[in-house]
Amino acid sequence: MPKTSRRLTVHPPTLRQVEVVRTVDVTPGMRRVTLGGEQLRAFTTADGLVRPAFTSSGFDDDLAVYFPYPGRPDPVLPVQGAAKLIVPKDPRPLSRAYTVRRWDPEAGELDVDFVKHGVGAGTTWAYRAQPGDLIHLSGPSTSKDFPAGADWLLVAGDDTALPAIGRLLDELPPDARAQVFIEIAEDAYRQELRELPGVDVTWVRPGSLTEAVRGAEWWPGQVFAWLAGEHTAVRDIRRHLVEDRGVPKEDVDFAGYWRRSAVVALEADGAVPDPEKTVTPFQRLHDLTELVAPVAIRTAVELGVPDLLSRGVTGVTELAAKAGADERALGKLLRYLRTLDVVTEPEPGHYALTPVGDVLTLDFIADRLHSAGVVGRETLGIHGLTESVRTGRAAYASVTGQTFADVRAEQDYEDRHLERLAKFQPALAGPIAASGLLAGVGHLVIHSGGAGAHAREYVAAHEDLRVTICALPAQADWLRRDLPATIPDERQRARVGVLEQSVFEPSPAADAVLVSRAFKTLPDADAAHALRRAAENLVPGGRVLLIEDVFDVDALDEHDGEEDLIALASHGSGLRTAAELDAVIARAGLTRGSAHTVGLGVTVHELLPSTPRRREHP
Numbered sequence: 001m002p003k004t005s006r007r008l009t010v011h012p013p014t015l016r017q018v019e020v021v022r023t024v025d026v027t028p029g030m031r032r033v034t035l036g037g038e039q040l041r042a043f044t045t046a047d048g049l050v051r052p053a054f055t056s057s058g059f060d061d062d063l064a065v066y067f068p069y070p071g072r073p074d075p076v077l078p079v080q081g082a083a084k085l086i087v088p089k090d091p092r093p094l095s096r097a098y099t100v101r102r103w104d105p106e107a108g109e110l111d112v113d114f115v116k117h118g119v120g121a122g123t124t125w126a127y128r129a130q131p132g133d134l135i136h137l138s139g140p141s142t143s144k145d146f147p148a149g150a151d152w153l154l155v156a157g158d159d160t161a162l163p164a165i166g167r168l169l170d171e172l173p174p175d176a177r178a179q180v181f182i183e184i185a186e187d188a189y190r191q192e193l194r195e196l197p198g199v200d201v202t203w204v205r206p207g208s209l210t211e212a213v214r215g216a217e218w219w220p221g222q223v224f225a226w227l228a229g230e231h232t233a234v235r236d237i238r239r240h241l242v243e244d245r246g247v248p249k250e251d252v253d254f255a256g257y258w259r260r261s262a263v264v265a266l267e268a269d270g271a272v273p274d275p276e277k278t279v280t281p282f283q284r285l286h287d288l289t290e291l292v293a294p295v296a297i298r299t300a301v302e303l304g305v306p307d308l309l310s311r312g313v314t315g316v317t318e319l320a321a322k323a324g325a326d327e328r329a330l331g332k333l334l335r336y337l338r339t340l341d342v343v344t345e346p347e348p349g350h351y352a353l354t355p356v357g358d359v360l361t362l363d364f365i366a367d368r369l370h371s372a373g374v375v376g377r378e379t380l381g382i383h384g385l386t387e388s389v390r391t392g393r394a395a396y397a398s399v400t401g402q403t404f405a406d407v408r409a410e411q412d413y414e415d416r417h418l419e420r421l422a423k424f425q426p427a428l429a430g431p432i433a434a435s436g437l438l439a440g441v442g443h444l445v446i447h448s449g450g451a452g453a454h455a456r457e458y459v460a461a462h463e464d465l466r467v468t469i470c471a472l473p474a475q476a477d478w479l480r481r482d483l484p485a486t487i488p489d490e491r492q493r494a495r496v497g498v499l500e501q502s503v504f505e506p507s508p509a510a511d512a513v514l515v516s517r518a519f520k521t522l523p524d525a526d527a528a529h530a531l532r533r534a535a536e537n538l539v540p541g542g543r544v545l546l547i548e549d550v551f552d553v554d555a556l557d558e559h560d561g562e563e564d565l566i567a568l569a570s571h572g573s574g575l576r577t578a579a580e581l582d583a584v585i586a587r588a589g590l591t592r593g594s595a596h597t598v599g600l601g602v603t604v605h606e607l608l609p610s611t612p613r614r615r616e617h618p
Helices: 121-128 159-171 209-214 231-244 281-289 292-303 305-310 316-323 327-339 355-361 363-369 374-391 396-400 404-408 411-424 426-433 451-461 473-486 524-536 558-571 578-587
Strands: 008-010 015-027 030-036 062-067 094-104 109-115 134-138 142-144 152-158 178-183 199-204 223-230 252-258 343-347 350-353 443-448 466-471 496-500 510-516 538-547 590-598 602-609
Touching (some): 015 109, 030 121, 062 121, 094 121, 109 121, 109 159, 152 159, 152 209, 152 231, 159 223, 178 209, 209 231, 223 231, 231 252, 292 305, 292 355, 292 363, 305 316, 305 327, 305 355, 316 327, 316 350, 327 343, 355 363, 374 396, 374 558, 396 558, 404 411, 411 426, 411 473, 426 451, 426 590, 443 524, 451 466, 451 473, 451 496, 466 473, 473 496, 510 524, 524 578, 578 590
Parallel strands (some): 152 223, 223 252, 466 496
Antiparallel strands (some): 008 142, 015 030, 015 134, 030 109, 062 094, 062 134, 094 109, 343 350, 538 602, 590 602
16 A cells, blocks of 8 residues: 655745635634735735745645734734745744635635634634635645545544645545544534545544544544544544554644643733734744754854954954954854844945843853853763763763863863852851851861952951862962962951862861862762761851852752753762752751851851860860
């Protein structure tokens, strides 16, 4: 038996203006709008472009219908080109897809059915339409013939698929065999459909379409399946047919016409969706998964293009020479960046930054986007996220050829990393110094990036305080070079020492040990071990002061999620929830004391040994 097939016919893209001829309610839930007009026949545009007559030969052909944005009298329309429709981007046309229910070329009439389902641009237009109203449409872009070689058809859809199902039944040959399942919201929505001796039509209640198809009698012979309706139901039925019934994928045509999502209505008109607040799942997913734009922008940053443009280098030839790029290839990149509104082209071959593009010249933004930047280099691990999710371990080495610990051991990288951290530490160290947390502390040990900035604030606020900064060799080297500038007062600087020591070694004897944001890169066992070591040489009554960001599961934040996944892929760890951090603290043999909120909402946890050390008397 040959494979089923649907021969495809491609139609020239054509924008047409049509008018409403009449409207009729087929059922309480479906309105049919009949359209006509001269542009359904062959016509010539005002620009002299000859356009072919409308045609539709496939039962599931669809049209794009263009509606005005709320509050505007005229729709945003694509521009008719010789070979394509040119779609404006800001704003884009407000269009929806609808099936051609009937096309009568002799009468020049086109029927389009609109499901009544509350808030919707198309629904609202259809139920307010009057004869003589004008509307624009384009399509169908393609038409598919009936499948060849099938012994019978299996058709399933909800009320949004009724226009296509109705046309299919109208156009089937008299001897066709088919099982048709139609889900409707209520019995009143049943339509009068053409009856054929070999076609069984089953109307099903809401939410039971998948169940009905699963329970269908399976007829012998080769089947062709056509599925349309709500995305999830269509997906599940297709899986059943392919995985359970063994239907070849090429013998299943499917279309998820709609997806369950919230529609936000305009305040001024409750029947019209607010286009700025209503985003379809498809649009949202497209925005989330689009790769080309972020890669292209990062490429521009790595080539130094934004910086060069900001310095007055505007011509493609000169830009290519200074960026070390191929002129033709750079021209393609700039052309694409123009579509993203990152650059403009005031004159051919010369570019300038838009306000969006100008942001790329900020150092801290470029650092995040450049693959050699402090943040950008760590972020490279995200390319190994699939491996990390499968294994639960860091994938940074498989992506870059070295572990992130190797990166941190590079003196140049560590210098830049610590310089960046030092810029942000005063906002935390100053409030801690003024909080009373260090009252009575004679010796403080610090494990923290940007520890020099911490030490400066603490020794300035507490005259008798001595500080020891514990750091790995590359960090210690930078700190020793940085301290004279960070703590210019020699007497204060004399009370600050730098000890080459990791967080996994016992801290020197101290009244308090400050551990700040040191555990995001460590697995739980390592973090607990480090905390245990930090508390090992506390004097009696001493405490660990812990600052560690946590993932708030009750108020999910996209940026926390990003940080969490980057830490997973780069380090095999991530942001801990409050409960997970509590488990690490308990595993270290420590208990929580007081918690203090300082500065910009940062929490400092006082941790005490589970068995307090007794102060020895002489």
